[in-house]
Amino acid sequence: MRIPFIAGNWKMNMTCQSGIKLVEAISEGMGDTDVEVAVCCPATLLHSIHDALKHTDIKLGAQNMHWEDSGAFTGEISADMLKEAGVSYVILGHSERRQIFGETDDQIHMKLKKAFQKLLTPILCIGETLEEREAERMNEVLETQLQKNTETVTPEEAAKMVVAYEPIWAIGTGKTATPDQAAEAIGLIRKWLSSKYGDTISEQIRILYGGSVKPENTTEIMESEDIDGALVGGASLKAEDFIGIINF
Numbered sequence: 001m002r003i004p005f006i007a008g009n010w011k012m013n014m015t016c017q018s019g020i021k022l023v024e025a026i027s028e029g030m031g032d033t034d035v036e037v038a039v040c041c042p043a044t045l046l047h048s049i050h051d052a053l054k055h056t057d058i059k060l061g062a063q064n065m066h067w068e069d070s071g072a073f074t075g076e077i078s079a080d081m082l083k084e085a086g087v088s089y090v091i092l093g094h095s096e097r098r099q100i101f102g103e104t105d106d107q108i109h110m111k112l113k114k115a116f117q118k119l120l121t122p123i124l125c126i127g128e129t130l131e132e133r134e135a136e137r138m139n140e141v142l143e144t145q146l147q148k149n150t151e152t153v154t155p156e157e158a159a160k161m162v163v164a165y166e167p168i169w170a171i172g173t174g175k176t177a178t179p180d181q182a183a184e185a186i187g188l189i190r191k192w193l194s195s196k197y198g199d200t201i202s203e204q205i206r207i208l209y210g211g212s213v214k215p216e217n218t219t220e221i222m223e224s225e226d227i228d229g230a231l232v233g234g235a236s237l238k239a240e241d242f243i244g245i246i247n248f
């Protein structure tokens with residue numbers, strides 16, 4: 001049984017003050033739920049948000065991490081630093097990191113391995129561009145990302161990871177993939193995971209959809225058997241919207 005998972009990706013938004021207000025409003029408003037909830041906030045907010053989440057069931061996530069333990073890597077943050085801040089989840093390979101900051105599949109693979117080694121749960125993001133989709137290359141793109149990003153990931157590690165399918169054309173554009181499009185891609189991802197790791201493992205891996213998720217389209221998206229939750233950008237910045245998504 002996979003527990004539904006809704007994670008907010010704040011991206012480069014919020015300050016300590018506004019972030020604390022937001023998580024307080026979310027935890028007050030969401031009520032009892034069987035859904036697992038996490039907020040992935042900017043690095044400078046992690047300690048404060050961790051404190052604010054202490055008496056709640058909401059988990060803390062980060063948005064990126066370096067693959068080395070320490071060293072001369074100006075501007076980077078290590079797994080131990082995230083652990084110290086109380087982080088449980090770390091988003092890896094977000095399309096904004098891949099596209100704007102040039103992260104490669106190899107780097108994402110190394111980050112994934114480090115996260116497992118340090119007992120952080122990675123949320124591995126994959127997805128195709130509009131161009132790739134229109135050229136009917138979606139399958140190939142997703143399979144290549146999966147193959148390279150999980151290259152030496154063991155079955156035991158894979159069982160613990162979360163995968164987020166985020167079609168790049170649906171991120172921040174207001175264009176959501178139709179439930180059928182999301183289900184098709186996520187079905188393909190689970191099939192690939194099953195061919196590499198076997199049915200038992202692939203059935204344990206939670207696969208989320210991300211891209212313009214809102215309270216109004218969450219129910220539809222969550223209807224697909226293979227979709228276990230959502231990675232939410234813009235709508236995770238407003239308590240009312242995020243609560244609406246959690247209580248879909």
Ligand code: 13P
Pocket residue numbers: 009094166170171172173174210211212213231232233234235
């Ligand atoms: P939006 O929900 O703003 O489209 O962002 C999706 C996303 O990138 C989550 O990681």
